[in-house]
Amino acid sequence: MAATGQGAAAMESISRVPPSVLQLRMEAHPGDDPGQGEAGGNAAPAPRRSTNNNDSGVETAEEATEPAEPDIHELCKDMFEKMAVFLQGELTATCEDYKLLENMNKLTSLKYMEMKDISINISRNLQDLNQKYASLQPYLDQINQIEEQVTALEQAAYKLDTYSKKLEAKFKKLEKR
Template identity: 70%
Template sequence: MAATGDEAAAMDSISREPAAVSAGLIAAASSTAAAERPDDPPEAPSSAPKKPGANSDGGVETAEEAVEPAEPDINELCSDMFEKMAIFLQGELTATCEDYLLLENMNKLTSLKYMEMKDISINISRNLQDLNNKYASLQPYLDQINKIEEQVSSLEQAAYKLDAYSKKLEARFKKLEKR
């Protein structure tokens, strides 16, 4: 049966490819197909092109039949690629979401710590204000204590002066008595 249309163009392009490229494509296609479909029987390996000097004909090359490489099932490969890409992207997005959740939790904890510190500082401020109010209410008494202390020190000075004066008087009295 003769090839027509697209099949003829494909066969024509295959026959124009270098033999090494065709053999590489055939090997790659067969290994990919075997890896993708392990239940299929392995294809027979294609014969490698013969070297020009290896023939017994003395340098005459023999033509070999062009073998069309087996087309891998592109739909299966695409769906496999998309599944693996989806798994990869899902993992990346999951990691990013986990990072954001961690940051969110850290922000919540930090917010709670700041709220606790705010409450502590409010309590300290309130206690300081109470102490200032108590000190202000005690200030008149403290002023009285300071005045009393000044009076006690002046009274003490007067007592020392009186003691010194009484000692002088006693000394004079003893002098007058002796006479």
């Protein structure tokens, strides 16, 4: 995750501190008094003379160590404070994400409850319509029977009309004779 806001500023200021300041190098040199503590570690070691008799007056080289700066504790404290600010920002962002997800879940749950209520109402209305249809079914059956009877009467009327036309034609034929 990328740091934003105060967390980014804290991380940037930490990254500007030179590595030599952040390194603590406490080495015990031969001949150092172990009871000297931190004060003895800050002093630069004196060049040593060779004990070899052939090299009269020649000094040997020793690794030069940077003494720890006196405000290293302040720099470490500052670094830890800035890391705490950064981590607090990251955790706050994560908490806010979870709160947003929680709110979205609550809203989704409410929408589903509304949809459930709507579907229950639709189901109830459908049951009511089915009951009304069932109560109207005998009347619908009677309408179907009447329709069938009307159709049968209509066919009988057509047959009767056809038969009466035939009779009329015979009667006219007989009259003409």
